[in-house]
Amino acid sequence: MCRPEHFTVSYSINPWMEPARPTDTAKAVRQWQTLHDAYVALGHEVHLIDPVPGLPDMVYTANGGFTIGGVAYAPKFRFTERAGEEGPFSDWFAAHGFEVAVPAETNEGEGDFLLAGSVILAGTGFRSAGDSHLEVGSVFDREVVSLTLVDPRFYHLDTALSVLDPVVDDGAEATIAYLPGAFDAASQDVLAARFPDAIRVSDADGAVFGLNSASDGRHVFVSPRAPGFAAQLRERGYEPVPIDLSELLLGGGGIKCCTLELRR
Structure with a gap:
């Protein structure tokens, strides 16, 4: 996770971001701290990456990489506004014992890659x-x-799909939840076939980043x-644990966006 000390909305790279709309950095920090403390209270180990001035979206650490083993x-x-985050995230991984795979292709980490059982949903x-x-x-x-x-409001996979069983036995299917209307028809068919027991979430709950x-x-x-x-x-x-990140939603991010899973 990354404390949103420099959070603001000074540019627009998704439909949620409106630079003319005021943001409250102190409120964003308080809401983020509530999420952090909820993780710790339930026994999770949380590592922090230092925020960098001039990189207001660094709080959305899910986009900072994808880790397995x-x-x-x-x-x-994709956007130059966030390209400055690439070095700090790569350096953090290397400093904490991860083997860093340097990408040739445009990707935004766990924003678009989710581990569901033994397969990667992309x-x-x-x-x-x-x-x-492919990479x-x-x-x-x-x-x-x-x-x-297909819906620009749901520009990353983690805004429209959530993996509910992060760790499952080899060969077992994970349980997922998703917003059908965020995907094209072919993808909806794939999800229905691969995850017949998935939770299909309503448009109303999806529209407030419920799946993030x-x-x-x-x-x-x-x-x-x-x-x-x-x-x-x-x-x-x-067991749902409600966490309000309304201020960070102004930047187009929610709970998952602020959380990168580290798999050793």
């Missing part, structure tokens, strides 16, 4: 390019399932603005 596939951002359409799907599959020697996003959530397999950290999704989670035996 001690290897970190580093990011290569989003494209707005940020990460399709060639990065990430080669780096980790895993099957990659490509999914195409984080799960440890039992607790699901989720926006309080998505009560329908929370009810669906309870029905499946999960």
Whole structure:
């Protein structure tokens, strides 16, 4: 995670960002701290990367890489406004014992790559390019399932799909939740076939970034603005943990955007 000490919205690279709309950095820090403390209270180990002045989106650490087995596939951002984050994230991984795989292709880390059981779900359409799907599959020697996003509000995979069982036995399917309308018809067919028991989330809950959530397999950290999704989670035996990141949503990010999973 990265404390949003320099958070503001001074440019627009997604539909949520409106530079003319005031932001409150202190409020963003308080809300972020609530998420951080909730992770720690439930027994999770949280590592911090130092925020860098001039990089207001660095708080969205999910975009900073994708890790499995001690290897970190580093990011290569589409927009120049975020390109300055590439060095700090790569340096952090190297300093903390990860083998860094330097990308040739445009990718935005766990924004578009989610580990679901033994397969990597990979989003494209707005940020990460399709060639990065081949590259990430080669780096980790895993099957990659490509999914195409079609609604610009959901520009990263992690805004429209959440993996609820991060760790499953080999060969077992993970449980996921997703917003059908965020994907093209072919991707909806793939998701329905591969994950028949998935939670399909309503447009209303998706529109408030309800799916930009984080799960440890039992607790699901989720926006309080998505009560329908929370009810669906309870029905499946999960425990929703409501966390309000309304200020950070002004930059187009939520709970998962602020959380990069580190897999040794």
